[in-house]
Each structure stands twice: as structure tokens, then as C-alpha cells.
Amino acid sequence: MEIFFVRALQLLMALSLLVLIHEFGHFIFARLFKVKVDKFYLFFDWKFSLFKWKPKNSDTEYGIGWIPLGGYCKIAGMIDESMDTEQLNKPAEPWEYRSKPAWQRLLIIVGGVMFNLILALFIYAMVLFTWGDYYTDMHSMKNGFVFNETAQEIGFRNGDLIVEIDGEEAHKLYQDKVRGVNILRDICNADEVTVLREGKKVAIAIPDTLGLLNMNKNGLFMQERILSCIDSVETGSPAALAGIAKGDRIIAIDCKPVDSWNDLKRIMASLKEEGKRTFSIEVERDSVFEITASVDTTFTLGVMPVLNDYPLIHNTYGFFESFPAGIQFGLNVLEGYVSDFKYVFSSEGAKSVGMFGSIGSLFPAEWDWHEFWLMSAFLSIILAFMNILPIPALDGGHAVFLIAEMITGRQPSDKFMERAQMVGMLLILGLFLLATYNDITKFIF
Numbered sequence: 001m002e003i004f005f006v007r008a009l010q011l012l013m014a015l016s017l018l019v020l021i022h023e024f025g026h027f028i029f030a031r032l033f034k035v036k037v038d039k040f041y042l043f044f045d046w047k048f049s050l051f052k053w054k055p056k057n058s059d060t061e062y063g064i065g066w067i068p069l070g071g072y073c074k075i076a077g078m079i080d081e082s083m084d085t086e087q088l089n090k091p092a093e094p095w096e097y098r099s100k101p102a103w104q105r106l107l108i109i110v111g112g113v114m115f116n117l118i119l120a121l122f123i124y125a126m127v128l129f130t131w132g133d134y135y136t137d138m139h140s141m142k143n144g145f146v147f148n149e150t151a152q153e154i155g156f157r158n159g160d161l162i163v164e165i166d167g168e169e170a171h172k173l174y175q176d177k178v179r180g181v182n183i184l185r186d187i188c189n190a191d192e193v194t195v196l197r198e199g200k201k202v203a204i205a206i207p208d209t210l211g212l213l214n215m216n217k218n219g220l221f222m223q224e225r226i227l228s229c230i231d232s233v234e235t236g237s238p239a240a241l242a243g244i245a246k247g248d249r250i251i252a253i254d255c256k257p258v259d260s261w262n263d264l265k266r267i268m269a270s271l272k273e274e275g276k277r278t279f280s281i282e283v284e285r286d287s288v289f290e291i292t293a294s295v296d297t298t299f300t301l302g303v304m305p306v307l308n309d310y311p312l313i314h315n316t317y318g319f320f321e322s323f324p325a326g327i328q329f330g331l332n333v334l335e336g337y338v339s340d341f342k343y344v345f346s347s348e349g350a351k352s353v354g355m356f357g358s359i360g361s362l363f364p365a366e367w368d369w370h371e372f373w374l375m376s377a378f379l380s381i382i383l384a385f386m387n388i389l390p391i392p393a394l395d396g397g398h399a400v401f402l403i404a405e406m407i408t409g410r411q412p413s414d415k416f417m418e419r420a421q422m423v424g425m426l427l428i429l430g431l432f433l434l435a436t437y438n439d440i441t442k443f444i445f
Helices: 002-032 101-133 150-155 182-189 237-244 261-274 319-345 345-354 354-359 367-387 396-410 414-443
Strands: 037-053 061-075 133-137 145-147 161-165 172-174 190-199 200-205 221-222 230-233 247-251 278-284 288-294 303-305 312-315
Touching: 002 037, 002 061, 002 101, 037 288, 101 319, 101 367, 101 396, 133 247, 161 182, 182 319, 247 261, 261 345, 319 367, 396 414
Parallel strands: none
Antiparallel strands: 037 061, 133 172, 133 312, 145 221, 161 190, 190 200, 230 303, 247 278, 278 288
């Protein structure tokens, strides 16, 4: 329950910031072009609001609604999600959105997306300035990786060390969640990956059918390979009682070969599923010998492996250095997200669409400001991209109509815009229901 509240608080804080910045983007351009803003709200205030305030001599009411699904900036003379068309039945006033030139209306519309993108780039820059970034040089990972069934069908083998992707050197394995997926994306989009296997380079052709969503179907596509050498044995544990000691290497459990700690965990999980609590273990010390172990209902042996001691490279950035690095970071994240968006239109992609439950699970279970800001920036990029899609009711839909108006010189009628807004809202509602359904099936059933 504590994990739920920590993640929920992080999600609420992040979304509140992103929504405020997005709506402020609309607000600042509207005020710049002398367009009245009737309301500026965090969350929706259907029927009533938790807080509202209208400064003296101001046209704008500021407030906080009670429905935490976003927020809005109600601009005078504009058809938006409020579907308030009362003003449109009257002659256009000079301070209304509809009275302004198309290029000004376009800037008002895309202002939210612009501010979300700028916020993301700024956050990335400040994260690099404050914490720098960490990565492992894959060339130093002498034990290589462990690959799942999907990867092995392509041609990867446990212990392979990835050295080139499409002829370019591959060496940075980032530690943060946002860029940690980069290596998988690069492999998925590659024609050929070169690995170092037993001291020799081996080229592996990547099929076009390999998609980012099916890479992890049979467990993680690739994991750091940790050998099954024992570093410590818990006193009184099943392993200690069976005679396993520090320095031993487990090479088989229940006649199933163990090449790595990853195999050991997988085999123990399958024994737990079978309910088999007594089994044989082959151990290598000075020679190979077999022992019998019995575990309790936790199915833990009570051993810890010798962890790989790969050097973690830490890059630091000065204040001015952090801005170009942060911009590059953000643009790479945006490029990756746009590249992955095509999967939404597949059956597997539709199942991966999620709402608050899925988004909240991206945040760490314990409070971590570094991860919080990285995820906030990532969500800001998602919000910017999703809003610029050419769907009526979204900023991108309005932008398409405005660009068409600028090209043709003809402004769509108010009735057309009302209908387009309604169609867009129905599409968004359908997506909302799909995402909510996926969350329910994922976290409850």
C-alpha cells in the first residue's frame, strides 16, 4: 500500500506540473495577442471547484477542479472541450480567439505543445547538471548477456557480448530507465548485430518481424549475465545444510544445466511452480559433485552470487554544458517515442495502452528525485507528442484546420468545428476507455 501511495503522489505531482505548463502555453500566447481567457484551471471543475479566484480587474478565473484528469484554459471565442458555444451565437468581438489572424490562432493552439517540449528539454538539462549520467561500457562486460528464447531463435547465445549494431560501435549501456531501452530499440531497428562470442566476432541478421513489443515476450530480451559462482551462504539455509560453500559454482539443479545466476533463478521459479521442494544440485569445487537440497515454502537456497564488478562511468556536466546535452537527450527520447508509436496500431500495441495505473508504475517504488524528474520529462514529451496528433479536439487537430485555412484562405464554419470537436472527443473517450480497461485487466485480473 505504501508503494501505491508513493507512486500515486509522484504521478499526481508530475501530471499537475505538466498540465499547468501546457495550459500556460495556451494562456501566454492568448494574452500576448490580447485574447481574453475566461478560465485557467488545474483539473476539471464539473458542477463545482475546490478553489477559485478572480483577481481584481482581471477577465480570468483561476481555480482547481475536483476531477484530476487534466486541466483546461478556456479561451474566449474558441470551440474547445467545454463545448460552450454561447459566445459563437453573437457577433465576434475583437478580443476573441476567432477574430484573430490564423497565424496568431495557430501559435495559441501549439503553445501548450511548445511549452511541454521546452519543459522536458529544460528538465533533462537540469538532471544532467545535477546528477550527470551513468553508463556501463559494454566492452568491459566480459561475462556478456543472457538472452531469452526470442533472441536465441534469431541467433544470440548466452554469453554473447554486443560490440556493433549495423557496423557502428555499441558500448554505452545507460543505467536510467528512459535511455536503458535504447539498446533494445537499436537492435530492433538494425539489419545486423555483431557479437563477440568466445573471442570471435559473429554477425547476427535481425529479421524485419522483430518488434520492440515482442522482444520481451519470453522474459527480458537480454540481461546482464551473472555467473553462478557463490559469494556467500546464509547460515542455516538449505544451501548451507546441503554443504554448499563460498567459492562453489552451481552447474546444475534437478539435472537442468545452470550457466548463470539467471538460469538458477529461472529453474528455482519453475520448481516452486511444480511444488518440488527436494532436488539435486551439481556443484563444482575442486571437482564436480552432487548433493541434495530441501527448501521451505519460500523456495530460496540462501546463497548470493559473485556480482560483476564492471566500472560505472559517470559523466558530469557544467551548467552551460548541460543545455546542449539536455536538448540532445530530449530529442533522442522524442525520436525513440515517435519511432515506437507505430506499435500502438498493432494488436499487441493496443493491449499496451494504459491509463493512470500503467503510467504510475513507471515511477520508482521509493522516492527518488532523479527518477522522478526523468519520468516527468518523459511524460512531458509524451503529452506534447500526443497533443500534436492531427485528431479533432486535440491541439494537432486544430492546427491542421488552421494550416488549411492559411493555405486556402477559407475559415471552417463554426458548425463544422463543433462537429469536428465532438468527433475528436468521442475518439479520445474511446481511447480513454481502452486504456482504463487495459489497466483493470493488467492490475486486477
